[in-house]
Amino acid sequence: MTLSYKARRRLSLLILLIGLPLYIIVAVNVVAWLDRPSILVELVVYVILGIVWAIPFKFVFKGIGQADPDQDQP
Numbered sequence: 001m002t003l004s005y006k007a008r009r010r011l012s013l014l015i016l017l018i019g020l021p022l023y024i025i026v027a028v029n030v031v032a033w034l035d036r037p038s039i040l041v042e043l044v045v046y047v048i049l050g051i052v053w054a055i056p057f058k059f060v061f062k063g064i065g066q067a068d069p070d071q072d073q074p
Contacts, residue, residue: 003060005068012060023053 003011027049031042054061063069 005063005070008060009064012057012064015057015060020053023049 027046030049031037031045034041034045037045
């Protein structure tokens with residue numbers, strides 16, 4: 001299933017405005033659940049969780065900053 005450029009753009013905006021803040025809340029709660037680990041463990045957990053969220057959405061964000069390929073160029 002391929003999404004159009006406009007659909008990917010809208011989906012990426014939805015992910016960044018709603019999904020990412022929710023994911024941040026979950027990540028902070030995961031670290032709080034660990035019962036105050038050392039600063040290095042906390043840093044590693046945040047780095048891993050910071051990378052993991054973007055992997056499933058790589059296809060959505062790819063090429064969003066470019067011009068619309070479906071639009072005719074003058």
